[in-house]
Amino acid sequence: MTLLYKADPERGQAWQRLFQERAPDIAFRQWPDVGNLEEIRYLACWQPPEDLARRFPNLEVLFATSAGVDQFDLGLLPPELPVVRMLDPGIVAGMVEYATLMVLALHRQLPRYLDQQGARRWQEHALVTAQSRRVGVLGLGQIGQAVLERLATFGFALSGWSRSVHDLPGVHCHAGAEQLPAFLADCEILICLLPLTGETRGILDAHLFAALPRGASLINLGRGAQLVEADLLAALDGGQLSQAVLDVMEPEPPAAGHPFWQHPRIWLTPHVGAMTVPETAFGVLLDNIRRHQRGEPLSGLVDRQRGY
Template sequence: MALLYKSDPVRGARWKALFAQHAPDIEFRQWPDIGDPKEIRYLLAWQPPENIMDSLPSLEVLFATSAGVDQFDFDALPPELPVVRMLDPAIESGMIEYATFATLWLHRRMGDYVRQQREGQWQAHMLVPAAQRRIGVLGLGQLGSTIASHFAGYGFAVSGWARSSRQVQDVACYHGEAELDEFLSSSDILICVLPLTDATRGILNSDLFARLPEGAALINIGRGEHLVDHDLTQALDDGHLSAAVLDVLSEEPPADDHPFWQDERILLTPHVAAMTQPDSAFPVLLDNLRRHQRGEPMIGRVDPQRGY
């Protein structure tokens, strides 16, 4: 029985060592050295190969190396093939760290101070108490709920929105289209952690920005395809939005002439909010492998219709 790994080769070496130490009964193979494809039962991949069942005729489970699976083309995957997303605790902690950094960057106007330093200006700006800064978390799944709770601990006024009803302690929760306007109007800093689906693609657009308070700021740590780039630039130019922190873009890296590169109102980072770490992810993956071998439900199985 073999597992094929198809992702970053450097981290692949660590995955191989972990399997050798803790699960020697599962042979670890690394793409493109797949050996006999009929022996491969499991695939751990960022992006599966084309014609997956022709390439791997004995495949039983596709494990994603990421928490999100929007990079998968589910129309090209057999409907009966289970897809399981990565539930690495390091992803959650990394996203919380990044969301904290980005929010405090905006809350304490660090972008202004960096610009002033370059221009040789020494000027203080009025400090807004955390209780007077309203943080809105767009998406209240496991990650969004944890981030929202985290910010409540700072004393921020925190709200969150999801498509269906949620309850998060110390967080004002909104749901559905009927409550979206009220949520947006109370979000001085909007943090997007939505999954990417047909319903959320392009959701960060001019219509949504217009419903935020004047001077609001955006953080996108969801997916790049959530954002309509031109609409963000327009909202910044109009003065309705003040700043943005973007860790994801629809095209990564962006073209050399993309306006975000030179826009001082935007802090751009290269998709680094969180990364799967083999040492913390391995126990979760191994538990799912053993669950599958015992015929038990796997944790993190994706609903192809919902996309998460």
């Protein structure tokens, strides 16, 4: 039984050590040293190579090394091939840390105070209590729910939106397109944690920004293609939004002359909200391989119609 790994080579060394120590019955190979292609049953990758069916005639499962699979062109993959996204608890923990960090920074007006420091101006501003700060999360999957659970410990007024109906303790939940405007109207800080699909591409646009309270802030931890960049610039420059925190772009990295680099109301980070860590992800991957060997359902199996 052979697994081929095709992603970050440095982390690949850690993956190889873990397989040798904890699952020696599974042969581990790292791209491009693929060996006999007919022996490969599992592929774990960020981006699969082209023509999978021809190259790997006995491939049984494709594992993404990420929580999302929008980097895959699902239409080019063999229709019978199971595609599984990574449910690494380390990814969830990293996203919760990042979202909490940025919500607290925006809540406590850190952008304003940093501006004042640059201008050598010592001025205090009224403190808003967490109970009075309205924070909303777009996307109520595993990560969205974990973010809301952590934010609840600070006492924020929380709301959430997703395609399907959810009932989360302490969260005012909304569902479907008809409830999106009411959700947005209640968000002073909006966190996007949506997967990238045909429906969510370009969702962060002028229409959505106009539905937020004037002076709201945006944190995008979803995907860069969900943001209409020109609309964000217009919303920031016109005062509809006061701040944007962007951990994702399309493409990545942005060009050297991109206006986001130097915009005074944009904080830009290089897609570091979370990373797959072999030490925390290994158990999840191995459990899925064992599930497959026993003929049991796989955790994180992608619904190709939904795209996640």
